[in-house]
Amino acid sequence: MSATTDAARTAAPTNPLGQSVRDSLVIARRNLIRMTRIPEMVLFGVIQPVMFVVLFTYVFGGSMKIGNTTDPDVYKNFLMAGIFAQTVTFATAGSAAGIADDMQKGLVDRFRSLPMARGAVLTGRTVADLVQTAITLLVLAIVALIVGWRTGSAEPTNLGQILAGFALLLLLGYAFTWIGALIGLSVRTPEAATSGGIIWLFPVTFVSNAFVDSSQMTPWLRHIAEWNPFSATVQACRELFGNAGVAQSDAWPMQHPVWASVIWSVLIIAVFRTLAVRKYRSAAT
Amino acid sequence: MPGAIYAEGLVKTFGDVRALDGVDLDVPEGTVLGLLGPNGAGKTTAVRCLTTLLRPDSGKAVVAGIDVLRQPNEVRRSIGLSGQFAAVDEYLTGRENLQMVGQLYQMKAKAAKARAGELLEQFHLADAADRPTKTYSGGMRRRLDLAAALVVSPPVMFMDEPTTGLDPRNRQELWEVIKQLVAGGTTLLLTTQYLEEADHLAHDIAVVDHGRVIARGTSDQLKARTGGERVEVVVHEREHMATAAEVLGGFGKGSTTVEEHTRKLTVPVTGGAKLLAEVIRELDTRGIEIDDIGLRRPTLDDVFLSLTGHVAEAKENGLAADAGREDEDAGHQAKKETAK
Numbered sequence: 255m256s257a258t259t260d261a262a263r264t265a266a267p268t269n270p271l272g273q274s275v276r277d278s279l280v281i282a283r284r285n286l287i288r289m290t291r292i293p294e295m296v297l298f299g300v301i302q303p304v305m306f307v308v309l310f311t312y313v314f315g316g317s318m319k320i321g322n323t324t325d326p327d328v329y330k331n332f333l334m335a336g337i338f339a340q341t342v343t344f345a346t347a348g349s350a351a352g353i354a355d356d357m358q359k360g361l362v363d364r365f366r367s368l369p370m371a372r373g374a375v376l377t378g379r380t381v382a383d384l385v386q387t388a389i390t391l392l393v394l395a396i397v398a399l400i401v402g403w404r405t406g407s408a409e410p411t412n413l414g415q416i417l418a419g420f421a422l423l424l425l426l427g428y429a430f431t432w433i434g435a436l437i438g439l440s441v442r443t444p445e446a447a448t449s450g451g452i453i454w455l456f457p458v459t460f461v462s463n464a465f466v467d468s469s470q471m472t473p474w475l476r477h478i479a480e481w482n483p484f485s486a487t488v489q490a491c492r493e494l495f496g497n498a499g500v501a502q503s504d505a506w507p508m509q510h511p512v513w514a515s516v517i518w519s520v521l522i523i524a525v526f527r528t529l530a531v532r533k534y535r536s537a538a539t
Numbered sequence: 540m541p542g543a544i545y546a547e548g549l550v551k552t553f554g555d556v557r558a559l560d561g562v563d564l565d566v567p568e569g570t571v572l573g574l575l576g577p578n579g580a581g582k583t584t585a586v587r588c589l590t591t592l593l594r595p596d597s598g599k600a601v602v603a604g605i606d607v608l609r610q611p612n613e614v615r616r617s618i619g620l621s622g623q624f625a626a627v628d629e630y631l632t633g634r635e636n637l638q639m640v641g642q643l644y645q646m647k648a649k650a651a652k653a654r655a656g657e658l659l660e661q662f663h664l665a666d667a668a669d670r671p672t673k674t675y676s677g678g679m680r681r682r683l684d685l686a687a688a689l690v691v692s693p694p695v696m697f698m699d700e701p702t703t704g705l706d707p708r709n710r711q712e713l714w715e716v717i718k719q720l721v722a723g724g725t726t727l728l729l730t731t732q733y734l735e736e737a738d739h740l741a742h743d744i745a746v747v748d749h750g751r752v753i754a755r756g757t758s759d760q761l762k763a764r765t766g767g768e769r770v771e772v773v774v775h776e777r778e779h780m781a782t783a784a785e786v787l788g789g790f791g792k793g794s795t796t797v798e799e800h801t802r803k804l805t806v807p808v809t810g811g812a813k814l815l816a817e818v819i820r821e822l823d824t825r826g827i828e829i830d831d832i833g834l835r836r837p838t839l840d841d842v843f844l845s846l847t848g849h850v851a852e853a854k855e856n857g858l859a860a861d862a863g864r865e866d867e868d869a870g871h872q873a874k875k876e877t878a879k
């Protein structure tokens with residue numbers, strides 16, 4: 255029977271890890287093609303943080319006290335690491351909405367009926383979102399330079415450190431897209447996933463050291479801000495970029511921000527990837 | 540030896556609802572089983588259990604000789620699934636969609652590409668192959684979805700309401716495709732709400748209601764149980780009704796039903812179109828003017844009525860209205876397709 259020979263065309267893969275990587279890349283490619291077909295999505299994703307850079311720089315700059323000064327130039331350099339970090343976390347909404355959309359359209363059912371690696375649909379999505387985040391971050395860095403952000407404004411730095419800072423930002427963004435993946439699998443519509451992917455990010459990114467000097471907060475709020483995983487990356491980037499406003503604090507994550515940032519991001523990936531893949535396996539549309 | 544699709548005592552509950560309440564199925568290799576039932580009968584749940592998407596609470600399922608519960612990934616290599624929604628990425632082109640599915644069936648990129656080209660030709664989608672599927676009509680999307688399920692020419696296929704929402708022309712086209720597929724030796728399980736569809740495509744039919752198979756047999760066997768075909772006549776003049784009843788009584792295989800207010804008479808018959816012609820001639824000879832006459836075949840409702848004593852429940856609630864809207868959509872899309 256011809257059907258049997260055709261089915262035999264799909265040789266059983268010997269290496270599960272190889273299959274997992276390959277399937278994830280197939281899905282990532284699919285999501286990247288989608289992005290090129292919906293350029294307005296990418297565009298809005300870039301415009302929003304650019305708006306934040308401009309608004310915060312010109313509206314808040316001059317009235318925010320960093321250390322002992324309200325110099326707008328100091329705030330500008332303080333601000334950028336915060337905006338960068340907030341921007342990468344907003345990729346959460348994109349992952350959540352994309353996966354919820356695949357569920358609603360029946361694509362997840364199709365994928366689940368195929369002999370493919372179990373986590374590949376989610377990994378492919380998060381990897382594609384990482385690419386979009388990197389593009390957004392690049393545009394944002396250019397805009398930041400235009401409005402007057404300078405690396406090494408307070409402490410000397412070098413290219414290696416600056417790139418390390420961006421790497422930490424991308425790692426944080428990647429970690430948050432796994433939270434997005436879990437949200438996308440847990441809600442009923444893409445619309446719910448978009449708002450569900452973003453509302454909780456406001457407290458997370460504002461109760462932090464991103465936009466204000468956390469050492470000036472009430473003590474209980476300051477503790478939350480200092481242990482906030484998001485703050486660790488912001489603090490690490492300020493250090494690596496050599497920008498002003500590195501908060502003086504005894505809290506461990508503020509003392510060792512680079513390590514704290516890596517540990518938090520890896521921990522988030524480990525926990526949320528496990529939960530999301532488990533949810534995907536039993537996903538019911 | 541069990542068939543290509545075999546299920547024994549499948550049970551699946553969602554909260555208080557027993558979606559499957561002990562379903563047994565056996566589909567011999569190379570044949571088509573039509574799973575017939577109204578919305579909510581458990582058809583989709585059965586398909587989801589057999590295609591590894593859902594784990595049944597209890598029971599046994601074997602597809603292509605492989606235990607579905609023990610080796611789901613092995614089963615996935617041997618099946619194709621075409622669901623209720625055309626599950627294609629609307630921003631990818633037809634070609635990109637098929638290529639992606641091929642690669643996820645673990646074909647090499649090159650082989651997947653070649654296979655995509657073949658399928659696009661076969662399904663008359665070659666002209667639209669490099670357009671995003673967003674621009675496709677409903678019928679084209681269904682064809683692409685079916686093509687995606689056939690990328691590796693799996694020996695066992697599942698189709699969940701493949702023609703729901705399609706207009707008659709697209710439905711006919713899809714039926715032709717399915718027939719060719721089965722002629723090639725594929726074993727198929729197909730769910731449908733339309734008796735006509737099951738009649739057309741399936742060797743055997745299993746009627747499902749409330750998560751149970753309530754009847755099974757060939758289309759003819761089921762029809763025999765439901766009373767088979769009948770002639771319906773609407774006479775023009777009320778005073779002709781008695782004479783018409785007399786004529787029909789002469790041809791009928793049972794008692795004639797008379798509805799005074801609609802001037803409609805119904806009688807069960809055997810003999811099909813030939814008999815209908817004779818009835819018309821006889822009525823004409825007697826000078827009875829008729830408004831309407833026809834040979835009515837049993838519908839899903841008739842099957843249900845005779846098997847369960849209630850009509851297919853989907854018709855009673857909002858679902859019928861939804862189905863109507865879908866048909867309308869399909870109509871729009873069909874127009875688009877013709878306009879191209």
